[in-house]
Amino acid sequence: MTLYVLLGPTAVGKTELALQMAEELGSPILNCDSRQIFRGMEIGTAAPTKAQQQRVRHYFVGTHDIGDYYSAAQYEQDVLSLIDELGSKHESLLLTGGSMMYLDAVCNGIDDIPSVDAEVRETLRHRLEGGEIDEMRNELRLLDPDYYHSADTRNPKRVVHALEVCYTSGRPYSSFLTKERKPRPFRIVKIGLRRERQELFERINRRVDMMIGEGLLDEVRRLYPLRKENALNTVGYKELFRYLDGEWELPFALEKIKKNTRDYAKKQMTWFAHDSEIQWFHPANVKISTCT
Numbered sequence: 001m002t003l004y005v006l007l008g009p010t011a012v013g014k015t016e017l018a019l020q021m022a023e024e025l026g027s028p029i030l031n032c033d034s035r036q037i038f039r040g041m042e043i044g045t046a047a048p049t050k051a052q053q054q055r056v057r058h059y060f061v062g063t064h065d066i067g068d069y070y071s072a073a074q075y076e077q078d079v080l081s082l083i084d085e086l087g088s089k090h091e092s093l094l095l096t097g098g099s100m101m102y103l104d105a106v107c108n109g110i111d112d113i114p115s116v117d118a119e120v121r122e123t124l125r126h127r128l129e130g131g132e133i134d135e136m137r138n139e140l141r142l143l144d145p146d147y148y149h150s151a152d153t154r155n156p157k158r159v160v161h162a163l164e165v166c167y168t169s170g171r172p173y174s175s176f177l178t179k180e181r182k183p184r185p186f187r188i189v190k191i192g193l194r195r196e197r198q199e200l201f202e203r204i205n206r207r208v209d210m211m212i213g214e215g216l217l218d219e220v221r222r223l224y225p226l227r228k229e230n231a232l233n234t235v236g237y238k239e240l241f242r243y244l245d246g247e248w249e250l251p252f253a254l255e256k257i258k259k260n261t262r263d264y265a266k267k268q269m270t271w272f273a274h275d276s277e278i279q280w281f282h283p284a285n286v287k288i289s290t291c292t
Contacts, residue, residue, distance in 0.1 A: 039065060050064040208254060
């Protein structure tokens with residue numbers, strides 16, 4: 001069985017091409033977007049529409065509540081189980097998305113990190129919400145200096161997760177990070193989509209405007225009571241929360257969404273550039289026959 005992995009930066013054009021490829025392969029679509037998994041965020045995450053999901057069966061779209069805990073490790077296990085189930089019916093399957101850690105988890109495996117104690121998670125979450133991130137960074141520096149000096153500790157999520165594992169296991173988080181590639185019982189073909197930077201950035205800007213026209217602001221207003229949830233610490237939502245809080249004017253918030261989305265796309269491309277297994281194409285030039 002062959003797993004085709006269609007990847008690329010946000011707004012590059014994965015959605016429509018994935019539908020075409022899935023129809024050609026006779027495959028459902030295994031979604032690999034860490035935010036489209038959550039219900040209620042359809043506009044801001046550019047989730048597949050109902051019509052698109054009727055056209056091709058999608059998995060991992062709108063399957064969890066926003067407050068649910070979900071990780072790359074859980075995604076790895078869920079996808080591998082689904083591939084095992086579907087592999088008897090399909091010679092090929094299509095996985096598509098741009099969530100870097102989730103893609104890596106499926107293709108290469110993720111380290112066996114212990115499950116985090118729920119009470120530990122809740123305690124650290126309250127501390128983060130209480131503004132204790134500097135104290136938590138210092139704790140991480142003492143508990144796991146190796147990880148502290150190698151990780152992006154400006155990212156609160158990385159600090160909190162590392163502390164969760166430290167406190168749950170009694171061991172440094174870095175001691176679990178072996179980075180050993182795990183074997184997979186299927187062939188993997190990676191297809192990357194890219195456009196010229198200016199073309200991609202223009203598409204990003206247009207898509208933000210389109211989302212506003214589709215009702216993104218109303219979606220954000222509905223989600224405002226949940227704004228502290230990790231799933232909503234996402235470009236498009238966090239900027240509009242600041243608008244609703246009265247910190248920013250709407251035009252400024254929209255420009256920040258565009259800029260932050262462009263920055264995220266650059267981060268994705270930097271990540272993907274390190275993977276020599278990816279075959280790169282402009283979206284207009286992809287043919288399954290040339291990727292096998």
